[in-house]
Structures are given as C-alpha cells and as structure tokens.
Amino acid sequence: MYYLRRFIIILVIQLLILSFISTIFIFNFNLERESLKIQSKQFTELVAKQAGIFFSNDKSRSSKDFLAFLDSKIGIDELSSAFTITKPDIISVYFVDDIISGKVNAGVDENFQKNDKSEINQDKRFFFNNKYVAIKPFYKNNDETIGVVRVEVDNIPLVLRTLSTNAVFYLLLFLILNNQAFLFYLWTKKKRPPVDDSSYIKEGSIGSIKIMQKIINQIIEDHKNDSNTNDKK
Amino acid sequence: MILIQMIRNRFLFILFLILLFSLSLNSFASNNHRTPLIETINSSNKLEYSGYYINKSSKKITKLSIRFIAKNKYGEILEANTIRLINNSSMPLGPGEKLYYSFMIDSDPKNIYTKKLYFFNE
Known part of the structure; x- marks a missing residue:
C-alpha cells in the first residue's frame, strides 16, 4: 500500500510535467500553423491574381497554358519556394459555372469565399484539422468573378517539425522540472522526531530481558554458593 | 544494481x-523536389492536371513515375493511377532539366475529397 501510494504520487507528478510540456508544444505548433496559414493565403492570392489576368483573355481554360503562363511570369519553382516545411501539391483552378452547376465541390459559399464548415475543407484526425485550405476568387477586369483558386496544405509535417526543432528544449524542460519536483519533495519532507535513549528498546523485549536478568542472577548466586561450600571443605 | x-x-x-x-x-x-500541379476541369468534365518535374539532383533520372490517389469523404480510394513519366534509359532527365507532364482522372470531381501525389524516381 505504501509503495502503491508513492507510485501514484510519482505518476501524477510526471503527468503534470508532461501536460505542461504538451501545452508549450501546442503553443509552438499553433505559431507554426499560423505562419503556414499566412503563407498559404499570400500564395493563393498571388496565383489568383495571375489567374484573373490569364483567364480574362483565355477562353480555352487549359491547365497546360496556365502552367506555362505562371512559369513565365513568376517561375513555377520559385512560386512555392516560400514554403519551407510543407508545400502545396495541387493548385486547383475552378470556374464559377462549374461550381454553380455542381460539377465540383470547391468548398465555397454563395459569394465564392471559403466556407469553413464545408466537409471538403476539413480533415479531422488526431483532434485537429490536418489540412489548411486557402481559397481566393479571381476576377475578370477586377469586377466579375470568373473562378476560384484553391490550395491545400498538409499540417502533419508541422507537428514533426515542431517536435524535432524543439526536442532538446522539451527534454531539458522535462529534466529540470523533475529536478525541481525532487527538490520540492526534499523541502517538504517531515523531520523525524528526536530518538530517546530508552526508545530503542521495545516494550515486548523488556520482559524477556528481565527474565534473562533473573536467570543470570540465579546462575551467579548458584556459582557463589558452590564456591562457598568448596571453601568450607 | x-x-x-x-x-x-x-x-x-x-x-x-x-x-x-x-x-x-x-x-x-x-x-522533396516537386512543384505544384495545376488542376482544372476540362471540357469533358474530368479533372485535368499539368505540372513540371525539375531534377534538382546531380544525377540523371532514367525512371520516373507519378502515383495519384483520389479518396472520397469516407477515406475510401476512388481511383489510384501510376503514370510513367520517364521509362527509357536512353532519354534520361539530366540535372537541372525540367519535364512537363499532364494527365487526367476518370472519377467524378464532386466525389473527390482527398488527393495524394507521390513521385518515384531512379
């Protein structure tokens, strides 16, 4: 029972320390995620602007021609170079008539803005949304909406990135907090009461000592009597 | 102890x-060294993809393929295709060279919720 109680206390302290480190981890992860969101929005805005320029004049809606246009204007490799951790795989360009007719689910509302409640914009696993979706409409002559640009980025590599970059910090924090917990235990540890001279003898053993004393006294007396009779002889 | x-x-x-x-x-x-693909809906109402693969390594690539996986909202695979982009050792992709590729998938665009892309090279 004594050991079980100690084990439970240690477990609770370790859980407290780990929950504290987890809070810091979530804070770091959210910072990284916010940074990725800003990057994704800027990226989508840039592509949407180019799409507006290109598709205002081009009626063919060819992905090949738009890719060549983007490559000539910005450079397709340079376009995603701002993303250091996770890059968008696909830049989706959907046109208004395809969205209205229901040919494609773009995850937008009636104003062609991102609909956060749409299922296609969510991928919930491990208690958080695993992807971030940035959607920007593009316009013909800055007036009429002709389509949207949709970009998805994966959040999972961010978890690994946050963990790997801060691993040493978390480890040191774990060790320091454990050390602090141990120092706190030493500080609050109860002092043992001062030991009396006679307290080392238990009550039960006093009786047996008395019996032993009696027996020894008897032996000594017998020995004395024997030696007295020998002297008389 | x-x-x-x-x-x-x-x-x-x-x-x-x-x-x-x-x-x-x-x-x-x-x-890895990939550039984003452009996705549009073509005249036959199918999803069409166009992209570039840039060889950023110092070696020639003699075999290159792309695997595309489309899933529905329940996470079930609707379509999975492997497309060979280079399969000829006599025409490798040299260091710094860029390859254009394009492909189309048959699944209904409105049922696709998740898309995954994987490149395999040698």
Missing part, C-alpha cells in the same frame, strides 16, 4: 534521441 540502472537509463535516453532524429528526418523527407 545501480550501474545496471544507469546503463538502462542512458540507453533509453539515446533511444529517445534517435527517435527524435528519425522524426526530424521524416519531416524533411516529405519536402
């Missing part, structure tokens, strides 16, 4: 560091 405990603790510590190192490697492995 104390010595064994110390060795065991050190072993666990090193194991922990190795795990973290491998996790960090995983996070960078996902960031």
Whole structure:
C-alpha cells in the first residue's frame, strides 16, 4: 500500500510535467500553423491574381497554358519556394459555372469565399484539422468573378517539425522540472522526531530481558554458593 | 544494481534521441523536389492536371513515375493511377532539366475529397 501510494504520487507528478510540456508544444505548433496559414493565403492570392489576368483573355481554360503562363511570369519553382516545411501539391483552378452547376465541390459559399464548415475543407484526425485550405476568387477586369483558386496544405509535417526543432528544449524542460519536483519533495519532507535513549528498546523485549536478568542472577548466586561450600571443605 | 540502472537509463535516453532524429528526418523527407500541379476541369468534365518535374539532383533520372490517389469523404480510394513519366534509359532527365507532364482522372470531381501525389524516381 505504501509503495502503491508513492507510485501514484510519482505518476501524477510526471503527468503534470508532461501536460505542461504538451501545452508549450501546442503553443509552438499553433505559431507554426499560423505562419503556414499566412503563407498559404499570400500564395493563393498571388496565383489568383495571375489567374484573373490569364483567364480574362483565355477562353480555352487549359491547365497546360496556365502552367506555362505562371512559369513565365513568376517561375513555377520559385512560386512555392516560400514554403519551407510543407508545400502545396495541387493548385486547383475552378470556374464559377462549374461550381454553380455542381460539377465540383470547391468548398465555397454563395459569394465564392471559403466556407469553413464545408466537409471538403476539413480533415479531422488526431483532434485537429490536418489540412489548411486557402481559397481566393479571381476576377475578370477586377469586377466579375470568373473562378476560384484553391490550395491545400498538409499540417502533419508541422507537428514533426515542431517536435524535432524543439526536442532538446522539451527534454531539458522535462529534466529540470523533475529536478525541481525532487527538490520540492526534499523541502517538504517531515523531520523525524528526536530518538530517546530508552526508545530503542521495545516494550515486548523488556520482559524477556528481565527474565534473562533473573536467570543470570540465579546462575551467579548458584556459582557463589558452590564456591562457598568448596571453601568450607 | 545501480550501474545496471544507469546503463538502462542512458540507453533509453539515446533511444529517445534517435527517435527524435528519425522524426526530424521524416519531416524533411516529405519536402522533396516537386512543384505544384495545376488542376482544372476540362471540357469533358474530368479533372485535368499539368505540372513540371525539375531534377534538382546531380544525377540523371532514367525512371520516373507519378502515383495519384483520389479518396472520397469516407477515406475510401476512388481511383489510384501510376503514370510513367520517364521509362527509357536512353532519354534520361539530366540535372537541372525540367519535364512537363499532364494527365487526367476518370472519377467524378464532386466525389473527390482527398488527393495524394507521390513521385518515384531512379
């Protein structure tokens, strides 16, 4: 029972320390995620602007021609170079008539803005949304909406990135907090009461000592009597 | 007894560091040399993809393929295709060279919720 109680206390302290480190981890992860969101929005805005320029004049809606246009204007490799951790795989360009007719689910509302409640914009696993979706409409002559640009980025590599970059910090924090917990235990540890001279003898053993004393006294007396009779002889 | 405990603790510590190192490697492995694809809906109402593959390595690529996986909202695979982009050792993709590719998928666009792309090269 004594050991079980100690084990439970240690477990609770370790859980407290780990929950504290987890809070810091979530804070770091959210910072990284916010940074990725800003990057994704800027990226989508840039592509949407180019799409507006290109598709205002081009009626063919060819992905090949738009890719060549983007490559000539910005450079397709340079376009995603701002993303250091996770890059968008696909830049989706959907046109208004395809969205209205229901040919494609773009995850937008009636104003062609991102609909956060749409299922296609969510991928919930491990208690958080695993992807971030940035959607920007593009316009013909800055007036009429002709389509949207949709970009998805994966959040999972961010978890690994946050963990790997801060691993040493978390480890040191774990060790320091454990050390602090141990120092706190030493500080609050109860002092043992001062030991009396006679307290080392238990009550039960006093009786047996008395019996032993009696027996020894008897032996000594017998020995004395024997030696007295020998002297008389 | 104390010595064994110390060795065991050190072993666990090193194991922990190795795990973290491998996790960090995983996070960078996902960031390979790929450029984003452009997705549009073509005249036959199918999803059409166009992209470039840039060889950023110092070696020639003699075999290159792309695997595309489309899933529905329940996570079930609707379509999975592997497309060979280079399969000829006589026409490799040299260092710094760029290859244009395009493909189309048959699944209904409105049923596709998740798309995954993987490149395989040799």
